[in-house]
Amino acid sequence: MKKSLRISHHPLLGEMDKKVISFTYNGEKLQGLEGEPIAVALLASHIRVLRRHEESGSARGLYCGIGHCMECRVQVQGKGQVRACLTPLQEGMEIQEGSRLPNAITGRVDS
Amino acid sequence: MSEIQQTDLLIVGAGPAGLSAAATISADHDFRVMVIDEFPEPGGRLLGQFHEERDHSWWIGKTVAADLIAQNTLAGVTIQCGVSVYGLELLPDGWKVLTSNGDIHTKYLLLATGAAEVPVPVSGWTLPGVMSIGAAQVMANVHQVKPGEKGFIVGVNVLSLAIARELVVAGIELEGIALPSSDLFATEETTPVAAVELLTRLSDAAPAPWMRWGGKLAQKMKLSRLIASCFPKRGVKVWDLPLQLRTALVSIQGVDQVESVIVADVTSSGEMIEGSQREIEVDFVAIAGGLYPLAELAALAGCPFLYVSELGGNIPIHNERMKTTLPNLYVAGNITGVEGAQVAMAQGRLVAHSISYDAGWFACEEEQKLLDAIDEVKEVRRSAMIQFHPEIDEARKRIYELFDHWT
Numbered sequence: 396m397k398k399s400l401r402i403s404h405h406p407l408l409g410e411m412d413k414k415v416i417s418f419t420y421n422g423e424k425l426q427g428l429e430g431e432p433i434a435v436a437l438l439a440s441h442i443r444v445l446r447r448h449e450e451s452g453s454a455r456g457l458y459c460g461i462g463h464c465m466e467c468r469v470q471v472q473g474k475g476q477v478r479a480c481l482t483p484l485q486e487g488m489e490i491q492e493g494s495r496l497p498n499a500i501t502g503r504v505d506s
Numbered sequence: 507m508s509e510i511q512q513t514d515l516l517i518v519g520a521g522p523a524g525l526s527a528a529a530t531i532s533a534d535h536d537f538r539v540m541v542i543d544e545f546p547e548p549g550g551r552l553l554g555q556f557h558e559e560r561d562h563s564w565w566i567g568k569t570v571a572a573d574l575i576a577q578n579t580l581a582g583v584t585i586q587c588g589v590s591v592y593g594l595e596l597l598p599d600g601w602k603v604l605t606s607n608g609d610i611h612t613k614y615l616l617l618a619t620g621a622a623e624v625p626v627p628v629s630g631w632t633l634p635g636v637m638s639i640g641a642a643q644v645m646a647n648v649h650q651v652k653p654g655e656k657g658f659i660v661g662v663n664v665l666s667l668a669i670a671r672e673l674v675v676a677g678i679e680l681e682g683i684a685l686p687s688s689d690l691f692a693t694e695e696t697t698p699v700a701a702v703e704l705l706t707r708l709s710d711a712a713p714a715p716w717m718r719w720g721g722k723l724a725q726k727m728k729l730s731r732l733i734a735s736c737f738p739k740r741g742v743k744v745w746d747l748p749l750q751l752r753t754a755l756v757s758i759q760g761v762d763q764v765e766s767v768i769v770a771d772v773t774s775s776g777e778m779i780e781g782s783q784r785e786i787e788v789d790f791v792a793i794a795g796g797l798y799p800l801a802e803l804a805a806l807a808g809c810p811f812l813y814v815s816e817l818g819g820n821i822p823i824h825n826e827r828m829k830t831t832l833p834n835l836y837v838a839g840n841i842t843g844v845e846g847a848q849v850a851m852a853q854g855r856l857v858a859h860s861i862s863y864d865a866g867w868f869a870c871e872e873e874q875k876l877l878d879a880i881d882e883v884k885e886v887r888r889s890a891m892i893q894f895h896p897e898i899d900e901a902r903k904r905i906y907e908l909f910d911h912w913t
Contacts, residue, residue, distance in 0.1 A: 400652040402676050407556055407564055411650050430546065435649040443634035443763045454762040456634025460641030462544050462590075463622050463800075466632075480641070481588070483546045 418488040434479035446493030468493035516612035521550020523839025524618035525574040526854025532581035554647035621840035624795035630758030639794040654790030661794030687754035816901035817843030825909040828857040
């Protein structure tokens with residue numbers, strides 16, 4: 396079992412006072428803090444792979460953290476594809492890694 | 507789609523500039539002010555910043571943000587988060603702003619969208635675990651989750667050193683801060699000589715005393731080349747940071763995520779030394795390519811631009827009063843050029859007085875406030891701990907001159 400990446404006692408910033416909630420990622424039951432971005436909750440559990448590149452299939456994850464690069468797309472039940480760096484975690488969220496977007500030129504529909 | 511919302515002033519960006527503008531204008535006038543931001547909470551980059559002041563006290567951005575948010579709440583400003591803007595249309599009496607939360611009609615529009623980071627696409631940069639240094643800062647300081655146990659920083663600049671220090675304070679181990687290998691990204695800014703030149707500009711914020719007193723001397727005597735060639739191969743510890751100017755990152759390795767980096771020794775002009783390659787185990791890499799003004803919305807509105815390297819990129823033409831060349835459209839903060847949060851806050855206060863003046867309230871009184879606010883921005887810039895660029899005032903003057911030419 397890997398150590399959590401959460402900083403429990405920040406010397407200058409104090410502690411986080413958010414509620415611990417449950418969610419799933421690719422079916423696995425996990426815990427995170429309510430309202431923190433999905434990417435943060437996953438990172439705290441050492442999950443960095445958020446989707447696969449459309450053409451190469453190589454792993455992708457959080458890059459810019461400000462919703463600009465679109466690399467961190469994940470699939471949330473009931474919400475569709477969202478940016479994991481901006482979307483707040485909610486109790487009971489069912490999250491899957493981002494699905495591959497279709498490509499009209501190659502004719503690939505989805506995966 | 508929800509109903510069209512109406513406001514007098516809409517501010518896009520709830521960071522230091524946007525929140526300061528909103529607090530200033532709503533404190534003085536009965537004006538409907540709305541602030542929107544894409545991020546789930548207000549504060550922008552204030553949320554993740556802290557630094558040590560000259561008197562060794564800590565300036566904590568989160569506290570500054572909480573204060574600004576409280577002022578705004580008290581003054582009745584509406585702050586909506588998690589809202590994205592995707593369109594702007596000029597109306598006869600203002601602007602129509604198309605957002606993920608419906609359309610907003612506003613008389614005055616202020617773009618305070620801040621900055622984004624320049625990516626440095628080194629080999630392996632798409633691996634999960636590689637992130638912009640700003641993302642690493644947000645993880646550690648805003649959400650208090652370490653970007654990893656042990657990391658490596660690529661890029662030596664004002665931002666990378668400031669954030670590297672924050673990461674170390676948060677208990678994150680850094681294996682090195684180095685330049686990208688310049689055979690791939692051969693620009694003047696990626697040589698060890700250029701990095702030393704930059705470090706000499708850090709002034710009071712320089713990470714080591716020898717840089718503070720040595721920096722000014724080195725600048726005067728043009729010693730950067732000599733310092734770069736004397737820089738120890740294994741680097742030096744400054745601010746507890748493993749700064750390595752004679753090492754360059756060659757590539758990032760890993761199957762599905764970062765497992766290690768390959769680095770090599772370089773000459774003072776940045777050429778790789780044969781046979782010096784070695785592997786360092788890390789689980790995250792932060793890329794620091796510097797900041798550029800995030801100005802897409804100004805482009806969408808139809809603003810003319812000028813590329814100003816001292817300010818970090820393409821800048822929408824505006825005047826000293828933060829007015830763009832388009833009616834009722836204003837800019838403040840890093841969209842007008844990359845500088846620190848304290849300058850952005852002063853610009854926010856300035857633009858608030860500029861809008862009040864243009865709205866025609868108590869014009870005589872407002873004009874003096876406006877002129878004072880212009881001076882205040884310059885004063886804050888002069889006394890800033892970190893000088894982002896030595897020629898910012900001159901660079902800004904070029905934009906203001908172009909504004910006069912344009913209108």
